[in-house]
Structures are given as structure tokens and as C-alpha cells.
Amino acid sequence: MCVSSGRGPHVYLDDSDKALKVNQHVTEPLWGPDAVDRTVLEIKDSKVRRSYISKSTFEKLKKTPRTEEPKRLILDGWKWDSEQNKYFSESNLLGEYVPSEKKVLLYEKTIDEVSIQDHVPEYCVGISTYIHEVFHYVHHAAAENNGRAYETIREIEEAMTEFSTLLLLDKLSNQGSGKVAWDKVLDWAKQSIESKQNYLGVFPAYGFGYYLFNHFSNDEAEAVKWIKQYNQKIGAIDKKNRYVKWYQQMLNPMYPYKDEKLCLELLHSILFNL
Numbered sequence: 001m002c003v004s005s006g007r008g009p010h011v012y013l014d015d016s017d018k019a020l021k022v023n024q025h026v027t028e029p030l031w032g033p034d035a036v037d038r039t040v041l042e043i044k045d046s047k048v049r050r051s052y053i054s055k056s057t058f059e060k061l062k063k064t065p066r067t068e069e070p071k072r073l074i075l076d077g078w079k080w081d082s083e084q085n086k087y088f089s090e091s092n093l094l095g096e097y098v099p100s101e102k103k104v105l106l107y108e109k110t111i112d113e114v115s116i117q118d119h120v121p122e123y124c125v126g127i128s129t130y131i132h133e134v135f136h137y138v139h140h141a142a143a144e145n146n147g148r149a150y151e152t153i154r155e156i157e158e159a160m161t162e163f164s165t166l167l168l169l170d171k172l173s174n175q176g177s178g179k180v181a182w183d184k185v186l187d188w189a190k191q192s193i194e195s196k197q198n199y200l201g202v203f204p205a206y207g208f209g210y211y212l213f214n215h216f217s218n219d220e221a222e223a224v225k226w227i228k229q230y231n232q233k234i235g236a237i238d239k240k241n242r243y244v245k246w247y248q249q250m251l252n253p254m255y256p257y258k259d260e261k262l263c264l265e266l267l268h269s270i271l272f273n274l
């Protein structure tokens with residue numbers, strides 16, 4: 001994959017006719033102008049990140065019969081960290097947003113590997129990841145516009161970011177604009193985000209973004225209202241509020257994901273009523 005790095009609007013995936021003007025697509029028509037112009041994109045090789053869960057959570061999940069909670073028991077690959085006194089799993093990052101530098105990083109080697117593993121062109125993985133990371137920047141910019149620090153609650157931030165990514169890809173897919181096969185990009189992003197419902201750690205919060213996308217699939221105006229409302233609230237959500245804690249708990253491994261309706265109600269309260 002060849003992606004131009006540095007400040008600038010264009011991202012080129014492959015080197016031929018798949019030039020993608022991400023800038024225009026991301027900033028129009030939903031999320032306000034100039035967002036991407038002010039981020040810096042850097043391409044790196046790969047990076048491993050560890051996710052941790054407590055010993056007691058791990059042990060409880062291990063004892064839970066698989067038939068009772070089939071969606072929440074992907075325990076494979078977790079190892080014991082004796083220094084942290086916790087279980088951890090390692091995953092290769094596809095991309096990340098670095099708030100201190102307002103920088104989007106894409107991990108090229110991992111993007112290539114995932115695209116091979118999932119049998120999709122690498123631009124599907126690359127574009128989805130890039131748009132996801134840019135939305136973190138959009139949220140950061142929104143916080144600053146409101147005179148706030150970019151302080152997020154990860155379970156909300158990642159759900160809203162995945163939700164926004166799918167909504168934008170869906171829009172681009174319906175428009176059929178440019179030379180990119182947007183429907184392919186959307187299909188990959190949908191299956192990738194939905195699969196995160198099945199994992200332990202913070203991943204179900206990402207998967208909840210897929211639930212939000214489906215829930216609002218027939219009402220774009222309402223979806224945009226929620227996203228705009230989140231942008232208004234960033235940096236002002238009280239982490240100690242009981243609804244916030246409850247929402248976080250609901251997306252915790254010990255709770256079955258089937259209570260996503262309750263997650264939705266809690267998120268509504270947090271965004272619109274608090």
C-alpha cells in the first residue's frame with residue numbers, strides 16, 4: 001500500500017487509479033469543514049497493544065457455560081502477566097490517533113496482513129481505519145471549539161467513532177462516488193466492527209457502534225443528531241455519573257451483549273439528559 005504521508009488532503013491507496021480524496025468526503029457533508037486539513041498522517045510499520053482484564057473476571061468467564069453467554073466468551077489467546085497481576089491479550093493496531101500531536105498513524109504492515117487474512121483489497125482496511133482515526137480528531141477539534149480538553153470515556157468515544165465511520169461509509173456507498181468500491185469498504189468495516197462484539201476487554205464498546213449503525217439505519221437525521229450531540233458533549237461528560245458508570249459496566253465482559261437496548265437508553269440519557 002502506498003499512502004502519502006504528511007499534511008495534506010489526499011490519500012493514495014495503491015498507486016494507480018484508487019486515489020481517494022478522503023478530505024472532502026470526511027469533512028462534507030456531516031461533520032464540518034477543515035477537519036482533515038489540520039491532522040497529520042504518518043505511516044508506520046506495526047505496533048502491538050496489550051489489553052488487560054482482571055484475574056477474577058477471567059476466572060468467572062471461564063466457568064460460565066458457553067451456552068449461556070455464547071457471544072462473550074472468546075477467551076483464547078489470553079496470557080497471565082505476573083507483574084500486573086492481570087490477564088492480557090495482544091493485538092496489532094491498524095491505526096491510532098495521537099491527541100498530543102494531532103496525528104493519525106496508520107500501521108501499514110498490519111493493514112496488509114488483515115486485508116490478506118480477510119480476502120479484501122488493502123484499501124478497504126486502510127480507508128476504514130483512516131476514517132475511524134480522523135473521527136477521533138474531529139471529536140478532539142469539537143472539544144477545543146467548545147473550550148474543553150479532549151477527555152473521553154473510551155466506551156463512548158469508540159462506539160461513537162465506529163458509528164460515525166459506518167454512517168459515512170454507508171453514505172459514500174450510496175452515492176457511489178469516485179473510483180473506490182465503497183460498498184466493499186463498508187462491507188469489510190461492518191463485519192470487522194460487528195465481530196468486536198465477541199471479544200473481551202474494551203472491544204464490545206467498538207461493537208456497540210455496529211449496533212448503533214443498524215439501529216439508526218432508517219433515520220439518518222436522528223443518527224446525525226446523536227453524533228452532533230456527542231460532539232457538543234465531549235469533555236463535559238461526568239465520569240462519576242451513575243448512568244456513565246452503568247453504561248461502562250454494560251459493555252464490560254461480565255455483562256451479556258444482548259442488553260444493548262439498555263446501553264442505548266443509557267447513552268441517550270448521557271448525551272441528551274445529563
Ligand SMILES: [Zn+2]
Pocket residue numbers: 132136158161
Ligand atoms: Zn478508536
